[in-house]
Amino acid sequence: MNQTFNVQGMTCGHCEKAVTQAVQSLDPQAQVRIDRPAGKVDVQSTQPRDAIAKAIAEEGYEVVG
Template sequence: MQYMFQVQGMTCAHCERAVTQALQQVDPQASVQIDRAQGKVEVQSSASRDALAAAISEEGYTVAPAVQ
């Protein structure tokens, strides 16, 4: 499944790595693309949307309602 998240609080490359690593801990095969300027995180994963959103939140970032 492909998911799009609006994520607030990503300000640097470290933030991008933290989000990517958190998502890949949930699904090691996940493909993650981040547009930090837009605050968008696109994930191709077999994991559930809720599990992926929780992983981002646990890193300290705010996940807004889904964007399409």
């Protein structure tokens, strides 16, 4: 299932890698696409939305909405 998250605080490539790794720690098969300027993270995963948002937040980024 495709899910889109609004994520604040991503400022560089390292941030993108951290968010990607956080999502893939839950679902190694997840596909993650990040549009850093727009603050959007698109995730193709079978994991619940709340679990993905929590994993991103635990990396220190704010998931909005």
